[in-house]
Amino acid sequence: MKYDISQILGAVLMCFSAQGLIRLLIDHDYTGFLGWLPGGFAALLTAYGLAATAGLLLTGWGHTRAKALGRRD
Template sequence: MKYTIVQIAGAVLLVLGAQGVIRLLIDHDNGGLLGWVPGGFAVRLACYVVAGAAGALLAGWAEGRAKKERGERA
């Protein structure tokens, strides 16, 4: 159960990062959730990419651990 919560958190991070990248690439001035981050377009884009990648890694890790805990093949 604990890995399911971590997997959901990773999926949320992945979705927020992906929608942020798409939003920023379409409209460079729309910072979205990270509009407060100083540094402009490049820094915000990098933050969204890092959030998306971290979410994907976190969700994948949690899924692997959950399968191992259940005794399934990963």
Template sequence: MKYTIGQVAGAVLLVLGAQGVIRLLIDHDKGGLLGWVPGGFAVRLTCYVVVGVAGALLAGWAEDRAKKGRGKRA
């Protein structure tokens, strides 16, 4: 169950990061959730990419751990 929570959290971060990158590339002035981050377009874009990558890594790690746990029980 705890790995399912990790997968969901990772998916949410991945979606937020991807949505933020797309929004920022279409309209450079709309920062979205990270509009408060100082530094302008490049810094916000980097933050969204980092959030998306972190979400993908978290979801992948949780899926791998869940598969290993299922294999031991079977």
């Protein structure tokens, strides 16, 4: 069950950060939920990219661990 929760949280993190990353690339003035970070466009782009990567890795890790415990796809 805890690996299912990690998959869900990872997918939510990945979706929100990927959406923010795409919006930032289209409209440089839209900072989204990470707008409080200092550093300008490059820092926000990096932060959204890292958050999307972290969400992707968390989702994959949860899936791999759940599958190792015997749950099928």
